[in-house]
Amino acid sequence: MSLPILISPSVLPCDFSKLGAEVEALDAAGVDLFQWDVMDGQFVPNLTFGPDVIASARQYTTKPFEAHLMVLTPDVLAARYVEAGCSRLIVHAEACPHLHRTLGNINSMGANAAVALNPHTPISAIEHVLDLVDMVLIMTVNPGFGGQSYIASMEPKIRELKALIERRGLADQVNIEVDGGIGPSTIEGAAAAGANVLIAGTALFRYSEGLKFAVSDLRAKATDARAKI
Numbered sequence: 001m002s003l004p005i006l007i008s009p010s011v012l013p014c015d016f017s018k019l020g021a022e023v024e025a026l027d028a029a030g031v032d033l034f035q036w037d038v039m040d041g042q043f044v045p046n047l048t049f050g051p052d053v054i055a056s057a058r059q060y061t062t063k064p065f066e067a068h069l070m071v072l073t074p075d076v077l078a079a080r081y082v083e084a085g086c087s088r089l090i091v092h093a094e095a096c097p098h099l100h101r102t103l104g105n106i107n108s109m110g111a112n113a114a115v116a117l118n119p120h121t122p123i124s125a126i127e128h129v130l131d132l133v134d135m136v137l138i139m140t141v142n143p144g145f146g147g148q149s150y151i152a153s154m155e156p157k158i159r160e161l162k163a164l165i166e167r168r169g170l171a172d173q174v175n176i177e178v179d180g181g182i183g184p185s186t187i188e189g190a191a192a193a194g195a196n197v198l199i200a201g202t203a204l205f206r207y208s209e210g211l212k213f214a215v216s217d218l219r220a221k222a223t224d225a226r227a228k229i
């Protein structure tokens with residue numbers, strides 16, 4: 001049984017002056033979860049939200065929050081994001097000299113642990129921690145900003161990860177997420193390669209038909225693409 005197709009917004013393109021209303025609108029549009037792009041200005045050349053901002057938005061939806069920790073010090077910050085209401089924390093393999101311990105610590109906090117790989121980082125970087133995660137995020141842009149172009153050369157990497165997960169017998173436990181440049185013209189390639197959790201930021205807000213149509217269109221495209229595998 002394959003894990004379900006899930007559509008999640010990146011909150012990055014939202015109007016932060018009315019974040020609660022933006023979260024409510026995304027919830028009403030039918031997203032499955034919310035991804036918060038946490039950036040520290042060190043691991044990536046951008047700075048976004050701390051845990052208190054995420055905590056302030058928690059009351060506007062009951063859907064899961066995940067924090068994509070694009071930070072140099074995930075061990076220092078992890079507990080704050082769990083306390084803020086994130087049920088999954090995504091750390092970058094590139095930022096964790098003791099990745100196995102970091103993921104184990106997140107699990108011990110009662111949150112789901114996930115690991116992200118930048119475009120240059122090989123799948124081999126996470127082959128010994130698959131038992132500690134419920135998701136691997138394959139970045140399809142270089143992290144730091146929304147609105148970048150999808151890196152299609154990541155699709156063989158997604159297929160390689162899917163094959164590894166299947167060889168380990170973890171296909172019903174470990175999700176494959178993609179993030180960056182996901183939209184109507186790219187989501188089918190990512191889903192056909194094996195991604196089941198799809199993060200869309202810029203593209204969601206570009207649909208002239210509105211958010212609800214955008215979410216259902218992206219879900220339909222991903223579902224159809226996977227059915228053709």
Ligand code: DX5
Pocket residue numbers: 010012013037068070141142143144145146147148179180181182199200201202203
């Ligand atoms: C990159 C960010 C973006 C954001 C969504 O660090 O993680 O990928 O989530 O980006 P777009 O706007 O391309 O969907």
